Amino acid sequence: MSSEEQTSLQEQQFMQKINAEEKIEPKDWMPEKYRKNLIRQISQHAHSEVIGMQPEGNFLTRAPSLRRKAILLSKIQDEAGHGLYLYSAAETLGISRDEMIEALQSGRAKYASIFNYPALTWGDMGAIGWLVDGAAIVNQVSLQRTSYGPYARGMIRICKEESFHQRQGYDIMLTLANGTSEQKAMAQDSLNRFYWPALMMFGPHDSESAHSAKSMEWKIKRETNDDLRQKFIDQTASQIEFLGLEHPDKELKWNEERGHYDSGEIDWEEFHNVIAGNGHCNRQRLEHHIKAHEEGAWVREALVAYNAKKQAKQAEVA
Amino acid sequence: MSDTIKDATIEYAIRLGDDANVLGHRISEWVSRGPFLEEDIAYANVALDYIGRARMFYGYASELTNDGRTEDDFAYMRDDRQYRNLLLMELPKEDFAYSQVRQLFIDIYYSLFLPELVKSKDDTLAAIAAKAIKETRYHLRRSRDWVLRLGDGTEESHRRTQRAVDSLWGYTHEMFELDDTEQLLADSGIGVDITQLRDEWHRQVSAILTEATLNIPEDGWAVRGGRIGYHTENLGHLLTEMQFVHRSYPGCQW
Ligand SMILES: [Fe+2]
Ligand SMILES: [Fe+2]
Numbered sequence A: 001m002s003s004e005e006q007t008s009l010q011e012q013q014f015m016q017k018i019n020a021e022e023k024i025e026p027k028d029w030m031p032e033k034y035r036k037n038l039i040r041q042i043s044q045h046a047h048s049e050v051i052g053m054q055p056e057g058n059f060l061t062r063a064p065s066l067r068r069k070a071i072l073l074s075k076i077q078d079e080a081g082h083g084l085y086l087y088s089a090a091e092t093l094g095i096s097r098d099e100m101i102e103a104l105q106s107g108r109a110k111y112a113s114i115f116n117y118p119a120l121t122w123g124d125m126g127a128i129g130w131l132v133d134g135a136a137i138v139n140q141v142s143l144q145r146t147s148y149g150p151y152a153r154g155m156i157r158i159c160k161e162e163s164f165h166q167r168q169g170y171d172i173m174l175t176l177a178n179g180t181s182e183q184k185a186m187a188q189d190s191l192n193r194f195y196w197p198a199l200m201m202f203g204p205h206d207s208e209s210a211h212s213a214k215s216m217e218w219k220i221k222r223e224t225n226d227d228l229r230q231k232f233i234d235q236t237a238s239q240i241e242f243l244g245l246e247h248p249d250k251e252l253k254w255n256e257e258r259g260h261y262d263s264g265e266i267d268w269e270e271f272h273n274v275i276a277g278n279g280h281c282n283r284q285r286l287e288h289h290i291k292a293h294e295e296g297a298w299v300r301e302a303l304v305a306y307n308a309k310k311q312a313k314q315a316e317v318a
Numbered sequence B: 001m002s003d004t005i006k007d008a009t010i011e012y013a014i015r016l017g018d019d020a021n022v023l024g025h026r027i028s029e030w031v032s033r034g035p036f037l038e039e040d041i042a043y044a045n046v047a048l049d050y051i052g053r054a055r056m057f058y059g060y061a062s063e064l065t066n067d068g069r070t071e072d073d074f075a076y077m078r079d080d081r082q083y084r085n086l087l088l089m090e091l092p093k094e095d096f097a098y099s100q101v102r103q104l105f106i107d108i109y110y111s112l113f114l115p116e117l118v119k120s121k122d123d124t125l126a127a128i129a130a131k132a133i134k135e136t137r138y139h140l141r142r143s144r145d146w147v148l149r150l151g152d153g154t155e156e157s158h159r160r161t162q163r164a165v166d167s168l169w170g171y172t173h174e175m176f177e178l179d180d181t182e183q184l185l186a187d188s189g190i191g192v193d194i195t196q197l198r199d200e201w202h203r204q205v206s207a208i209l210t211e212a213t214l215n216i217p218e219d220g221w222a223v224r225g226g227r228i229g230y231h232t233e234n235l236g237h238l239l240t241e242m243q244f245v246h247r248s249y250p251g252c253q254w
Helices: A003-019 A032-051 A053-057 A066-091 A097-105 A122-143 A149-177 A181-200 A212-217 A225-243 A268-278 A282-295 A297-317 B003-028 B037-065 B071-076 B096-117 B123-151 B155-169 B180-187 B194-211 B234-248
Strands: A253-255 A260-262
Touching: A032 A053, A032 A066, A032 A097, A032 A212, A032 A282, A053 A066, A053 A122, A053 A282, A066 A097, A066 A122, A066 A149, A066 B003, A066 B037, A066 B071, A097 A282, A122 A149, A122 A181, A122 A225, A149 A181, A149 A225, A181 A225, A181 A268, A225 A260, A268 A282, A282 A297, A297 B123, A297 B155, B003 B037, B003 B071, B003 B096, B003 B123, B003 B180, B003 B234, B037 B071, B037 B123, B071 B234, B096 B123, B096 B155, B096 B194, B123 B155, B123 B194
Parallel strands: none
Antiparallel strands: A253 A260
16 A cells, blocks of 8 residues: 555544544544644643733732632632643644743744733623633533544533633622622623623634634534624623623624524724734733743753752662 | 630731731732743642631631621721731742742741641631641642752752842741730630740751751841731732722722
8 A cells, every 4th residue: 555545544534533523532643734723723722721811810919809819819720720731632742832832922823812902900800701711611612522532521621610710700790780880880891891802702704714614624623603603692692681781782683583693793803903913912911921931941940950960869879 | 705815816817817818919929920830820729728818817807806897808908007917928929939938938837837726725716727737738848849949959049049048037037926915825725836836947947948958047137027017118019909909999899
């Protein structure tokens, strides 16, 4: 058998597995583009967890009650754990965490653009948990069925914690919405600023999405951007109503025939503008990450040196 | 409980709550700024333990005062002159070596203090201590490991760690001093006689510093005042940040 024939046989077997809803595992053969596509997606997901610690970290030292501070701390701790878990999943595809971090810091790898929006008030801690984690869950629930085993299993574990985050975020909003008029205004302002960017988290319309078709075929992606977004719009509408806040989308209207809400058009110019680097925090988020990484360099070096000394000592004894 | 003992116990709970609250705040400043992701997680974890402790101590103070003040009133509605934490807790986070050395001093302190507090005749204080002991065991493992690695790592890490030891040393003396309030509680079997713990603390700290190839400073200088609300300039800034949202919207639920 020629090597070409061999590859096409492997490719057939790979597609058979995919079509039979079997998981692809790290040691299985996979097309190079599948591997690359996954590395891109999983590492981007990991970076999002990590960069996402910053806007919420921004309110850790200002949380208005000790109870809320404890909840926020434990949420951010979870997010760091998700990052760690996802980096490990990506590493099973033959890339190191150092390489991924380098790609993030050099701007080659992306993270969710939502974190380029500033967290300005305590209400934003509510809106982020409720809407940003909420949108992430809609996406991640569908990824529990993704074709790559370690990623799918990671999503199952992560989703449990994410839904807790969403509930806590919503609980902050609920408390504010039922509080003083100033608190209610704070909640409305946060909702207004985060609603549309949360919708943008699902990516461009299906017709415009660069990675979608192949990802669907390989079952890396299980539902389209627009379908996922619709789910989120639908579930959020009643939640906003329950809060007694004004819906930021003035064109939102229930469509009996479709069984879904129709909504106003997203401002795609803003979407592309923020992705292109013109968000309030694009530079700040990366610089923060780079600064922490550089300031930690001597610590990591010390760790290596200490372990080397220890090993040398043990070798001496042996 | 007599009124004198009760007042002293309230004061004690507030002091211990302030220690935990202020240190927890400082540690939380590390989140997203650690040398690698595992350390961010560890910092968040330790900060969470301390915020949890602050809530338990303040909660007890609130129960005893029984005047409607909540845990948050203690944390958010007092100024730096009213705060009673040890100065060591409020010092800025500085670099990783500084924070780990501070943590080591504090972890050894609590690993001696808490097993004594567990024996307190006051059931609530004893129960809080019992929970905190387990946390401190984990904290100490971590700070001890780090000080060993940093002290005996590279030239730079050694230099930074020694500098941290030298700059923090003067703040450790007040940890082992009793005023009338704490003396009364120690005599009544409620509080801990911390003067008895100093030698053991010194022995354990010295052993680790020596293993880490670090020098143990002379006892030449000592700064004190935390327990009477005479703080460093750092605490005012810390509280400004901590209390800003809470105080900007008076009387709100969060
Ligand atoms: Fe997450
Ligand atoms: Fe989350």
